Amino acid sequence: MDPKQLQMLRELMELEFVATELTLYLDTHPDEEAPLRHYNAVAGELTYKKRVYEAAYGPLFSFGFSPSQYPWQWIKGPWPWEIKY
């Protein structure tokens, strides 16, 4: 996989991990404002960066969550377990 794609993927992993941690924290602390603001900021940044990634490298989601060019790009490899990170 080309280094630029790997780097973008890594960035998405990092941001999404922050969002995951905040999700779990907010599940048990739903009334706290600061972590919720943090979560929304990360969610916004993620949405943007995922679209940039997908425009270059194809859909990250199927089932209607991402668009695809022709032909159906979702099936294209490499699949996550095949990548040498």
Added chain:
Amino acid sequence: MWIYEKKLQYPVRVTKSDIPMAKYLITQYGGPDGELSAAIRYLSQRYTMPTDKSKALLTDIGTEELAHLEIIATMVYQLLKDVPPQQLRRKGLGAQYTQHDHALYPSDANGVPWTAAYIQSTGDPVTDLHEDMAAEQKARTTYDHLISLTDDPGLIDGLRFLREREVVHFQRFGEALNDVQGFMNSKKVF
């Protein structure tokens, strides 16, 4: 409804050198204290949790455990990839190859297939959350053992990530227990 993202939660780095580790790692795929047990346990218990917080948390941690299942699968897949049968046999994976070739199959480190006997879902939310906290400790201990067994720095890196997730999950389940106990106590009629 579940959605799959075509991206690992954590980047897995494996060299092909520590092949016997595949036999031990598989316990976190299909063993008693592994990620499949965790996912099915939490996703089953969530239906009868009494509070919004506990329903959400069981759903979200259960979902994250499926992502961890994928990480373990990737480690095993990459360890075994292109390794010829005779070499698998020399490294103690002959039985595995006989029954499963290079495929992923949910079993423990001795080949015992996964069973729902590894989980409980009692319907008592206090009981279920205690089971969940114990499960996170058992998983964390198993990762301690796996880390001690290998010298591959890439594998250790991924295992340390998974281990730390168990610590965080324990904290969250503890908070959910506080919440649920508070709720159950406030419901008492004298």
Added chain:
Amino acid sequence: MTSRYTSYPPPGHKSGRPPVGPVLPPGLRLAEAYVPWQTYDQVFSPREALEKGTLFPELFRAIPPRKP
């Protein structure tokens, strides 16, 4: 010959006499486990968070030294 051990006395307990006043912090009950609530304070950078496996420094637990 049997050996006896003294179990760790609860706070405020003088030998031979029951404790005076409440020994539990407020809100806690016997036979109920309780985990301290985390508060949102310091966070790691996204890069360090992913590497360590948590966003929160106070939840990070370094791995124990390797057994020989």
